[in-house]
Amino acid sequence: TQLLEQSPQFLSIQEGENLTVYCNSSSVFSSLQWYRQEPGEGPVLLVTVVTGGEVKKLKRLTFQFGDARKDSSLHITAAQPGDTGLYLCAGGPYNTDKLIFGTGTRLQVFP
């Protein structure tokens, strides 16, 4: 069974702080996606990384795919209350179109 473990599970920080969320697996994935989910809504795709070692930036968010394609990280610079939500990584295995979702990181940013 392919699993994606995210850490930390919960993160509570003040506005302006930086943070990093990790997504780790023992399996290799063809691609890795990051989603953010707000209460009462479905997950919204933030980014897809497909190349080992790839780094993508989306304003204050920086995403990295590990060289071995088994792990990924999401770094947020100067967090804002609007960043509050559940962050999910999701891996695309090579042999299927199914997505394997991570365990999730719940982020709370206080003003």
Place this chain on the structure above:
Amino acid sequence: KAGVTQTPRYLIKTRGQQVTLSCSPISGHRSVSWYQQTPGQGLQFLFEYFSETQRNKGNFPGRFSGRQFSNSRSEMNVSTLELGDSALYLCASRTGTETQYFGPGTRLLVL
């Protein structure tokens, strides 16, 4: 373009009953996937339909079933409901192997 819509948004059932949830994908999207989200297990893949055929299936018991109609709308059915079936059920649509767009979900409570 309208997003993915799911009905109903909230549902309360009792053990042993059955339930049918509906998902209307984004216009032009032929693939619909269903997921179950719970605090303990996270987001888990149920099944995917493409052009009225089930293309992928997760590890759920046979009480969980689905179907897709010629207009790409999809329904999922859960028979003989158990307390553990209480969850947020999400559907997502996409054109092929592109980005999945999630609906807001149906929150099911089994008493």
